[in-house]
Amino acid sequence: MNVQNVHKLGGCPVNHGGNTALNNHPTKWWPNSLNLDILHQHDARSNPMDPGYNHRDAVKGLDFQGVWNDVDALLTDSQAWWPADWGHYGGLFIRLSWHAAGSYRLGDGRGGAGTGNIRFEPLNSWPDNASLDKARRLLWPVKKKYGNALSWADLLVLAGTVAYQNMGLKTFGFAFGRQDIWGPEIDINWGSDTEILAPTDERVDDLADANSMYNPLAASHMGLIYVNPEGVNGTPNPAETAKYVRMTFARMAMNDEETAALTVGGHTVGKAHGGVAADKVGPEPAAAGVEAAGFGWADPGFDGNANTEHTSGLEGAWTSNPTKWDNGYLDLLFKYEWQTVKSRAGAWQWEPIDIAEEDKVPDATDPSIKHNPMMTDADMAMKVDPIYREICERFHKDPDYLADTFARAWFKLTHRDMGPKSNYYGPFVPSEDLVWQDPVPAGNTEYDVDAVKAKIAASGLPAAELIATAWDSARTFRGSDKRGGANGARIRLAPQKDWAGNEPDRLQKVLGALSPIATETGASLADVIVLAGNVGLEQSIKAAGYNVDVPFAPGRGDATDEMTDADSFSVLEPLADGFRNWQKEAYTVSAEEMLLDRAQLLGLTAPEMTVLVGGMRVLGTNYGGEKHGVFTDREGQLTNDFFVNLTDMANSWHPVGDGTYEVRDRETGTVKWTATSADLVFGSNSILRSYSEVYAQDDNAEKFVRDFVAAWTKVMNADRFDLA
Incomplete structure (x- = not known):
């Protein structure tokens, strides 16, 4: 699995400029200026919780079974303002959980359900998430009842698990413990596409080679969680779609068996909705007027019946009994030949040829009406691709094998970004240790x-x-x-x-x-x-x-x-480490942007990043003993010399043509030190220079040492969740 091609054009792991599109944002006027926003997000000022609130402590007191029971009861409590298909919200809640979790990608670990980020832009307004705004509102009474101890992040993925259990699947388990954020995650690079749903060509080197998708991206289009359900660039071709399905799920840490199980199990229940043509649907939540109350995708044809709702544009269910876990998906997939047709909303989908009446699907509102089942291009890939077909044939012959494989893959999908089991809470946590949880045995504390x-x-x-x-x-x-x-x-x-x-x-x-x-x-x-x-x-x-x-x-x-x-x-594997002034090779991404990315993943603030870089330089910890940025004649001592000499106007900086610089005595021209842009940015960027000046001051030499030690300890303990 190659997920390290960030050196390719467009493959930057860093979100240049963040999601800040405001006209007065500095990066609009000076796009080459280093944007530190990713280190400033989610600060205390945006958090409505009381100072000192500890979600780990709060969640321990949650009525776990009560939450489960209330979600279970909600599944069949159909609301007139958004009626449930067949009187059951199971399919909708599963899609909500799936799409909350499905934005995770293995390459940088970002996305996923662990923070409740689907509540915010851009995910809240992605076309692939159409009508999930309604699913969250349906869950609001449960969130309101249980309050702080029940995070949105937990509730959004619990809903789908409860739904599967309700519809007959023996689920593998569920863990509480996710903690909400309170604004968009601007550190995530969702792609540099020119527009939402731009052609896949903008994301790959070669359209025929799905693995040439720029990393860390996984979805085939901006605005989709996975692949285009109509086919690559909207053209049905299951064999080609299979390549993108395999790439996308691999970048989510799923193998072929897990991918097939998730596809089959995900479409065993529920339905797709294509109420009207896409160009008739109202704007997404972020573009809708205040009178929409936060909702988007207004459907002019919606008359209060489930069968007139609009989400993806595809229309229909995959199975004859879409509110029950069964083997119906594979029964129909292999029983019939399928042909491409257009849905009533104008989307490409597959429908069976000469289907028997008993295999048709009851209408979501009026059970006396029957419809053809349908399949997406990705579903047909399960039949056309030889590897997926072999796996699905085994699933078809052994429904218990499918159920267990799916239950485990669903648990992995919805828990992949929670980290080790020490972050898991509640009575539904499975006892089995799984290798993808990166288990670590308890360590000894009784030594000298x-x-x-x-x-x-x-x-x-x-x-x-x-x-x-x-x-x-x-x-x-x-x-x-x-x-x-x-x-x-x-x-x-x-x-x-x-x-x-x-x-x-x-x-x-x-x-x-x-x-x-x-x-x-x-x-x-x-x-x-x-x-x-x-x-x-x-x-x-x-x-x-x-x-x-x-x-x-x-x-x-x-x-x-x-x-x-x-x-x-x-x-x-690090491709670069600005803290040790190292890059594996030359990239289109600047050294300082990659430093920011590393700092954000480590959970560092901009001042913490600054003090660590300055200290690591003078400690002599550069990769291979390299001297770039070692602005001191006391190497090996933890002094503030890096900042003193960086801000000293007796020195001037000069590029030497290989991406490095010379720091010269301004009067004599003598070369005193060499540097990289990851060193000099702390003196050239206005924000970073302000921090550097603090540490260069005569009265802050010892403060520098204390702050370095604090930041160092934070990094050393970053994965000690038992200390939180």
């Missing part, structure tokens, strides 16, 4: 930390190597899907031990010295790696003339190869 530190100090390893190794172990953390980090010491396992960015020779040298210490003292190697970084840092602080302790929390565990999905972990 000071004794371990003494052994590390006596090892003779240079402080810079200890610091760099701890950093490399921790920097893989992604707040987007709560993967990676130092816990588990996976830096010693494949694939991380061989990543170029981890300097394998240096890494093995350090691990060779630290592993016996872990064995001798009873500490996990994960703890020892982090503690070694702290030891090196404390040595550097002392050398600079300060006495500041670096906090440490024991308890990390050591994962094994069996606990590690190496292929899944491959996407965590």
Whole structure:
């Protein structure tokens, strides 16, 4: 699975300029200016909860069974303002959960259901999410009743799980614990398409090669969760669509069996809606008038009957009994030959040839009326693609196998971005540990930390190597899907031990010295790696003339190869690390933009990013001992020299033609240091310079050390959810 082609045109993992389209935003007038908005989002000022509110504590007191029961009761409580198909909201709620979770992509861990982001733009107004605004309003009474302890993020994905259970599927489980955000996620690059639903050609190098889709994108069009249901670029061709289905689901961490199960199981219930032609439907929520009360896609043909609703433009159900979990989807798919037709709304879909009356579908409002079932181009791919067909034939022969495979894949789909099981709450959490959860055994806390530190100090390893190794172990953390980090010491396992960015020779040298210490003292190697970084840092602080302790929390565990999905972990490989002034190769994306992306995934603020870069430079932790940005003659000491010399007007900066710069004495022209743009941006960008000036001040030399230690500790503990 190749998800690392960000060097291709349009493959930037960073959302240039964010989603800020306001005419007065600085990036409109100065598009080359570094936009720090992704580090400023979701601050306390946008959060309506009380200071100190802890959702982990709140969710523990939730009436979990009560919530489940209320959602279950709501499924058949059809409302006149948005009536349920066949009197059952199961299909609608499943689609809501699916689309809330389905925006997740493995490449950068962003998207997904973990934050309730479908409530906000752009997802709220994507055409693929048409009418899900109504599904959320239907759930409002449940959210209102249970309040803070029940997040929207949890409720949106619980609804689909309850629906499946209600309709006869034995679900695999459900975990509460997701925490809401309160505004759009501007850090997500949804694509640089010229318009919503622009042709797939804008997202690929080669339309015939689905794998040439620019990363980290997965959906075939801006505004869709997966692929175009009518076919590639709206042209029915199941064999070609199969390629995009496979690529899209692979980028969501799903294999072929899981993909087929999700397709079959997702369309075993519910229906698509094509009430009127798309050009007759009103604007999406973000473009609708205030009188719409936040709703979008007004349907002029809607008369209060479920069979006149409009969502995708396709029209019909996939099975003869669309409110029950059964094998009807595969029965019909393999029983009949299918042909392309246009829905009443003008969308391409597939319908069976010469279907028997008993296999037709009752009308969603009037059961005396029967309709043909329908299939999307992606559904037909399950029959046409030889790999998917073989899997689906096994499912057809063994419905229990399908049900179990789907239940597990659904659980994975709706929980993939929650991180480890320590983030799971409630009585419905399955006991089984799954490899995609990146399990880590509990670590020992009953050992002598000071004794371990003494052994590390006596090892003779240079402080810079200890610091760099701890950093490399921790920097893989992604707040987007709560993967990676130092816990588990996976830096010693494949694939991380061989990543170029981890300097394998240096890494093995350090691990060779630290592993016996872990064995001798009873500490996990994960703890020892982090503690070694702290030891090196404390040595550097002392050398600079300060006495500041670096906090440490024991308890990390050591994962094994069996606990590690190496292929899944491959996407965590850093392509660049501005904190260590390194890039794997040259990219169209600037070094400073990639630094921002890494900082945001680590959960850092702009000041924290700033202080860490300045400190890492003077500590001598640059990749391979490179001297770019080491603006000090006291390398190895944690001083504020980087900022002092960066802001010193006695120095001038000069590009030298290879993407690097010389810092020269303004009077003599003597080259004092070299630098990259990831160094000099802290003196050229107006916001970053304001932070740099704080740390360059004479009265803030010790503050710099304290702030560095705080930011360092935050990174080392980013994956310690047990400490939250």
